[in-house]
Amino acid sequence: DSGVTQTPKHLITATGQRVTLRCSPRSGDLSVYWYQQSLDQGLQFLIQYYNGEERAKGNILERFSAQQFPDLHSELNLSSLELGDSALYFCASSAGEGPYNEQFFGPGTRLTVL
Amino acid sequence: DAKTTQPTSMDCAEGRAANLPCNHSTISGNEYVYWYRQIHSQGPQYIIHGLKNNETNEMASLIITEDRKSSTLILPHATLRDTAVYYCIVRAWSMDSNYQLIWGAGTKLIIKP
Numbered sequence: 001d002s003g004v005t006q007t008p009k010h011l012i013t014a015t016g017q018r019v020t021l022r023c024s025p026r027s028g029d030l031s032v033y034w035y036q037q038s039l040d041q042g043l044q045f046l047i048q049y050y051n052g053e054e055r056a057k058g059n060i061l062e063r064f065s066a067q068q069f070p071d072l073h074s075e076l077n078l079s080s081l082e083l084g085d086s087a088l089y090f091c092a093s094s095a096g097e098g099p100y101n102e103q104f105f106g107p108g109t110r111l112t113v114l
Numbered sequence: 115d116a117k118t119t120q121p122t123s124m125d126c127a128e129g130r131a132a133n134l135p136c137n138h139s140t141i142s143g144n145e146y147v148y149w150y151r152q153i154h155s156q157g158p159q160y161i162i163h164g165l166k167n168n169e170t171n172e173m174a175s176l177i178i179t180e181d182r183k184s185s186t187l188i189l190p191h192a193t194l195r196d197t198a199v200y201y202c203i204v205r206a207w208s209m210d211s212n213y214q215l216i217w218g219a220g221t222k223l224i225i226k227p
Contacts, residue, residue: 043158043201044217045216045217102160103150105159107156
């Protein structure tokens with residue numbers, strides 16, 4: 001158990017809909033990262049927050065947005081969903097803000113768009 | 115960023131040492147080598163990282179060649195639970211916000227009884 005929690009575990013929705021994925025980092029970790037993993041693909045970095053502020057942006061679509069709240073939990077919002085958005089979405093946390101820090105991953109949310 | 119090249123898959127007998135190679139011939143001086151693994155759609159797990167010197171922890175050893183163009187992750191006594199996809203990642207450490215880990219396809223390691 002990494003100490004990072006993600007909800008929900010599974011999510012099935014239809015094209016055009018909007019969903020919110022939630023992540024609670026390990027106690028004391030200030031950084032939260034979001035990744036997308038499509039079937040049999042490597043992880044694609046989406047975005048990082050550090051202590052409530054956006055720290056780095058990767059290949060995140062404009063239809064996707066995220067935020068980190070004062071209690072440090074984070075939410076990833078996916079809107080106007082398309083079939084291609086079906087994937088595993090992982091959240092990770094680390095103590096510091098640079099990628100040098102070991103990242104601890106949550107169990108993921110499996111999103112299926114029908 | 116330095117690109118990494120890993121074999122697509124490897125087999126190893128249980129109890130033997132598993133040696134996973136990674137080529138990063140374009141690595142630059144400030145880039146670290148990281149290894150993570152992912153067991154069947156679970157969240158990836160950090161294994162080890164290094165810059166120049168060889169590193170060892172309770173999970174594995176990391177051997178980096180003197181020219182830093184390649185490295186090898188060694189699992190000293192592989193068990194069936196080590197069956198996973200192993201990712202070799204090279205990334206600079208910097209306060210610049212864009213220096214994030216970039217993940218390739220990894221090596222699927224299968225431990226056989």
